[in-house]
Amino acid sequence: MPVVLAMRKTPAGSVDQVDTSYLETLLGYNARRVSLTVIELFTQRMAAYDLSPVDFSILSLVVHNPGITSRQICGALALLPPNLVGKISIMEKRNLLARRSHPDDGRAIGLHLTDVGERLMLKAEKTATALEHEATSRLSAAEKKTLLKLLQKLYL
Amino acid sequence: MPVVLAMRKTPAGSVDQVDTSYLETLLGYNARRVSLTVIELFTQRMAAYDLSPVDFSILSLVVHNPGITSRQICGALALLPPNLVGKISIMEKRNLLARRSHPDDGRAIGLHLTDVGERLMLKAEKTATALEHEATSRLSAAEKKTLLKLLQKLYL
């Protein structure tokens, strides 16, 4: 079988089909491509709640960690404190979350969801779970489990 | 075993250990975390050649696809044309790559590496391969192969 013909470049020095086989051996390239693909879908679906993927992550951390501080959110999501302030202010103005004084650290502020925020996140997390199934529809349940396990081995 | 105690939150409404277990079930979160981790390392190492990870990807595409056009690079790397122009100009000024008229499309410009660019990328791709082993040192060869295969199923 003339594999060379299938791979062949068109005329003199022009490229027919782009060969990305080298980049595909690099983890960073693959992780970035998947990240872009999934986050684009995530962005589309979360637009219904007027939440960016990062907004969703922040609120989700507050759901599962009532009283969490800005600093802790920054640590968990690899954000910088100055870049979190505005996002929290906006979500406070939207009445999605509330700041309460921290029980045993006067410098810190504990974050909590309002009832409105709770109801929004109940729906948003359902949407995220549905989207998750969609984005991984090409994988079996076992493959998805393996994928998450391997990814977590790399950063956790 | 009192698992509840290990999971327990400190005092009234404050958070001891942040619980990220829900986010860890989401592919987008995991892919982004790995992407950030690997790209940070990539950025550090490629600084020796004064190349960003994207610069490296662009030059690598030219290495393996001499005569490739801007448009084709944009498609392969999910970049927008206006954001590629400046990068190519800079690399042309650094004498890493050259623009030549496209053999059969007067609108297009074929990109080629200069000798300087060839020599740089020979070293840079070696660095990338080494870095790759480092970043995936927690995985066996079989696990890495599986990981890349699963990631590619999601975007290719």
Add this chain to the structure above:
DNA sequence: TATTGTTATACTCTATAACTATA
């Protein structure tokens, strides 16, 4: 002296509209 939250600000990345020259 160190840390939390904050402001101000700069820098980079990403996105959109519009132009030109070729097809």
Add this chain to the structure above:
DNA sequence: TATAGTTATAGAGTATAACAATA
């Protein structure tokens, strides 16, 4: 009419320095 490359520019994301209040 459509496409390749380009310009200008706007917007989002990411970065550092410095300050007040508290530890």
